[in-house]
Amino acid sequence: MxxxxxxxxxxxxxxxxxxxxxxxxxxxxxxELSLVSYTLLAHLEERGGCRATDLAAHYLLDKSTVSRQIAGLERLGFVERRPAPEDQRAQVLHLTARGGDTLAQVAANRRDAFRERLADWDGADLDRFAGYLLRYNASNRTPGRRTPQA
Amino acid sequence: MxxxxxxxxxxxxxxxxxxxxxxxxxxxxxxELSLVSYTLLAHLEERGGCRATDLAAHYLLDKSTVSRQIAGLERLGFVERRPAPEDQRAQVLHLTARGGDTLAQVAANRRDAFRERLADWDGADLDRFAGYLLRYNASNRTPGRRTPQA
DNA sequence: ACCTTTAAGTTGTACTATACAACCAGACCT
DNA sequence: AGGTCTGGTTGTATAGTACAACTTAAAGGT
Structure with missing residues (x-):
């Protein structure tokens, strides 16, 4: 070998x-937040709201899956639906204040966990590792589809 | 930042x-083989057989989960149970020929997929990336437990 | 030796994540 | 207006998982 x-x-x-x-x-x-829920909330925060369809496309999930995930997050009061001004079929999903707080809390936990776990790595190694992961994930784009990345 | x-x-x-x-x-x-099934079969091959309890401990899975996974693999003819000579309660799980073939096939697929995906990486980068992943995973050991690694 | 405790495994039950298919309603095109 | 496309929900099914209760066998304590 x-x-x-x-x-x-x-x-x-x-x-x-x-x-x-x-x-x-x-x-x-x-x-309190599965990996998927976390990701969806984070996406909503980053984009400042988007449609369920966009989430499904972005994360390669079935729309029914997203629909139920969002329903769960709405039940928890983390997400709210607003009518889409331009399309009566669609809803624009937004983080609520409560959702934002929870997300911030969870994100802080995660950040701390990573920080601690990687505490004894030196900066150059962290930087290279980050670069390799980016490069690895970037090569994941399913060929033939226009980078519905996730 | x-x-x-x-x-x-x-x-x-x-x-x-x-x-x-x-x-x-x-x-x-x-x-034909989920990530978990694949891992269990690979473990059996690597060890040349072990008990269900060992798998559960190693992969931090509930014993009921392992029991059902193994039952499925047995149904598929990939695994067989042999009485444990020293403990009448226990069974030693072994890969069957068919299980070994399937595993080899899947492993080859995976190897090819990774090879292709990382085709344009140079050797030094691969080596460093591998090292970082090892280091990252090695730091995963849940503190307080004696490295029931997975 | 007997009784209690521990360990290996199975089974009942429940929950989550997910997909696919059927469906509804609004939008768009001609 | 009619047909088709798109956003979303709901019905149904499957996989993976956990926890708890149980069975049987081994180990330990007295």
């Missing part, structure tokens, strides 16, 4: 291990 | 994105 193969093997193994653990780890870190 | 914070932010975001996509991506890559 070449060095290259050994590296590939390690990358595959470690990413697999990470993937297996991630959801449960996130659930432990913030039981 | 410091450079360090920016890197942490990126790492967090990209790992989250990866985690969100991983299961579905694995399912697309090999529909």
């Amino acid at each position: 070449t060095d290259r193969d050994a590296s590939l093997e390690t990358i595959q193994r470690e990413l697999t291990a990470f993937a297996r653990r991630a959801r449960a780890a996130a659930a432990r870190l913030h039981p | 410091t450079d360090r914070d920016a890197s942490l932010e990126t790492i967090q975001r990209e790992l989250t994105a990866f985690a969100r996509r991983a299961r579905a991506a694995a399912a697309r890559l090999h529909p």
Whole structure:
């Protein structure tokens, strides 16, 4: 086996291990917001509101899945629906104050967890690791679709 | 925000994105074996058989979950149970020939997918990325438990 | 030796995330 | 106006998972 193969093997193994653990780890870190809910809220915050369809396209989720996720978040009072001015079919989803607070709280938890976990990494390594992850994820775009990235 | 914070932010975001996509991506890559089944089979192969309890401990899964996963793999003819010589309660799980073949096939698919995806990375980058992932995952050990790693 | 406790595994039950298909309602095109 | 497309909800099904109750066997204490 070449060095290259050994590296590939390690990358595959470690990413697999990470993937297996991630959801449960996130659930432990913030039981009040699943990884997906967290992501959806974060997206709403970042964009300042968008439609359910946009979320589905962006995250490659079925619209029914998004519909139910949003329904859950609305039930929790984290999201509100506003009529879309230009299209009566559509709704624009917005974070509520409560949703924003919760998101901020969870984001802070996550940030702290990462900060602590990576506390003994030096800055240059962090920077390179971040770069590699970006590069890896960027190569994920399903060929043939116009980068419905997620 | 410091450079360090920016890197942490990126790492967090990209790992989250990866985690969100991983299961579905694995399912697309090999529909016949979920990420968890794949991992369990790979573990059995690597160890040459072990008990269900060991799998549960290793992967931080409930024993009922493992029991059902194994039942499924047995139904598919990928795993067989052998009596444990030293403990009448226990069973030692082994890969069958069919299970080994399927695993090899899936592993080859995965290897190819990673190879292709990382085709334009140079060897040094692959090596560093692998090292970072190892280091990151190694820091995951839940404190207070004796490294029931997964 | 007996009784209690612990360990391995299964099964009942419940919940979450997800997909696909059927559907409804509004929009758009000709 | 009629047909088609699009945004969204709902019905249904599946996978993965956990927790609790249970069964059986092993281990330990007295």
